[in-house]
Amino acid sequence: MSVPYAKLPGWADYGLIPIINLLVAFLVAGVVVLLVGENPLSAAVILIDGAFGSGQNIAYTLYYATNFIFTGLAVAVAFHAGLFNIGGEGQAYIAGLGVALVCLTFDSVLPWWLTFPLAIAASAAVGALWALIPAYLQAKRGSHIVITTIMFNFIAASAMVYLLVDVLKPAGSMAPQTRDFFDGAQLPKMGWLLESLGLAVRSAPLNISFLLALLMAFAVWVLIWRTKLGYEMRTFGFSPKAARYAGVSESRIIIIAMMISGGLAGMMALNPIMGDQHRVALDFVAGAGFVGIAVALMGRSHPAGIVPAAILFGVLYQGGAELAFEMPNISRDMIVIIQGLVILFAGALEHMFRAPIQAVFASFSPRSVGVAAPKGEGA
Incomplete structure (x- = not known):
């Protein structure tokens, strides 16, 4: 039966x-x-130990997870509106320009706790504006969002190469990167949290942008499941015909959802730039935009699933490095x-x-x- x-x-x-x-x-x-x-069992033990076997390993795992939380949330927001934003890589990359402009301008005159909010706004704004163009092309011209966002990944990469080589590189330097930021644009590390538990962290790059990522996860949950806009986005993603019948503007939902998605992807740039490298260098995104797609899929586009999925991929990144060594x-x-x-x-x-x-x-x-x-x- x-x-x-x-x-x-x-x-x-x-x-x-x-x-x-x-x-x-x-x-x-x-x-x-x-x-x-x-031996698969020995490999699994090494993988887990490499990710969680010491305070430093845990800090690196959470550092990588921070990137994936931002990009996973970015993909999830677009998913709920029925859009496949595959351009998180480019949106995060070009958002580094916004972070660089804020840090290079204010790092010598403001403390980090004033520079950080400005950098958050700049990274989100640049990422959102970069996502606005494909969103407009789909909403007003019928271009497919997957094709345009893929194309914009390459455009962002080429633009950042030009800017870092010919515009932002200090005079007399051969490296395609900005100058090092002063203390006013360096985020505090979170090693104290693990050290308070008796774990040695040393120079691991885990920083307070991890807390920002968790805050954004909560904000996305509120947006998608507790606001009128989120309800309209979910309705449009589930049934565009029903949404149009209910008076929901298709163009408005596409543009707003993609701009929020691009803004979340853009904030990923804060973690490696202000939290670790303290400069903008080539390819600082390192594929996190594409990993965000897998994180969103595995987390079922829900923040409660995206955070542990991001940590899992952080385990694979950090533990995988130890596994390849051992x-x-x-x-x-x-x-x-x-x-x-x-x-x-x-x-x-x-x-x-x-x-x-x-x-x-x-x-x-x-x-x-x-x-x-x-x-x-x-x-």
Whole structure:
């Protein structure tokens, strides 16, 4: 007897299915590790120890996770409006220009706690304006948002190369980067937090932009699920025809959602620029915009899922570096393969296990999934 379609409870939809997908991804990754002649269990221990085995490792893991929280939230906001913003990489990259202008202007005259809010506003504004152009082209000219945002990634990269080589580079310097920022544009580290727990952090780059990322996660939750604008965005993303029938402006939703998405991606630039490098250098984004797509998919576009998904990818980045060092047969390319498997099962094969899980829930607890129990069964 076939089981009718059932909607899963929220905890299963946002928690159980991603966990199952993740476990399968790591099982397949274990097979790959076995094929190259290494012990998968030993590799897993090294990976976890490399990510959480010391205060410094934890700090690096959270530092990488900070980047992915920003870019994951950026992708999620666009997802809820039915848009696929694949341009987070370029939006974060070009937002470095806004951070640079603020820091180079005020780092010698203002303390960091005054420079930081200005840099937040500048990074968000530049990222939002960079996303505005593809948004306008889709809303007013019918251009596909995926194509235009991909193109704008390359434009942003080329523009930043020109600016860093010919405009922002100090006179007499050969390196394509700005001068080092003074103390007024350097964010305080958060090592004290881990050191208060008895963990040694040393020179790890974890800084207060991690707290900003968590704040933005809460702000996105409020926006999407507790405001009229968020309701309109979700309605438009679920059914554009229904949204138009209800009087929601398609152009307005596309432009606003993309600008918010671009602003969130832009704020990612604060972490490496002000928190670690203290300068703007080439390729400081380092692929975080694309990882944000996987983070949003794995986190089911919900901030409560995006934060742990970002930490997971932080584990893969930090622990993967330790794994490549400890096990020579597992190169950095192998770590990329493991990341790709996580993306594959969390994204492309997201619904692989949904049907059997729905069948189990509908069979054992029909009411938990909104299916009426057959007549004759206990109430």
